[in-house]
Amino acid sequence: MTERLYQHDAYLKEFNAQVIETTSDGVMLDCTAFFPSGGGVQGDEGTLTSQSGETYRVMETLDGEQGILHRLDHQGLRQGDAIKGALDWQRRFTLMRYHTATHVLTGIMFKDYGVRVTGNQLTPEKGRVDFAFETFDREALEEGFRRSNALVAQDLPVEISFVPAEEAKARPELFKLETAFHHDYSELRLVDIVNFDVQADGGCHVAKLSEIGKLVLTKSENKGKANRRVYFVLEQ
């Protein structure tokens, strides 16, 4: 298994690791700062550099049963090789901003309007969230964005902690986003926007809300009964 360094420090940009397995299109490492795509959030890109100085581009990071697969642009690394990993930090930090912004928006829509999120897709270019509106209310959506930006302006801290899985499962409010990461671990990771909302979540977040910038609603469309798809972008 791969130790998930990003779960303890989302701001880790470089790390040293060892190749523990190779596949036809990539490698698994004993530890990594690369976030694997999951929960509707794109995985990280960046580079792995061997001790001989050869650099491999990480095209995609994927979660697997055996560990985290770093898909590389060419072969050459072998089991036991020491590497230095480096994230495409600008891209990852943008994804962190979108991920935390999604927690803010979905938290507001649930708390203030009782509207659940049923899915999300986050890229460095835009966020997409599906809301289960019973009867769609454009005004509620626009007000939800206003309230989200007002919350961001409060600059609340975002804290990470780990709790025994049994304890977390007794708190259903931790899983209200319905799009939780797979949680078959003995410990669950909690992402706490302090004094606002706590969610069980394996992903990468900014340390305080002001890093998000401003949420801007760009489009909303109907996607079947009681499903409204909402697109937004972040401005600095």
Ligand SMILES: [Zn+2]
């Ligand atoms: Zn999340």
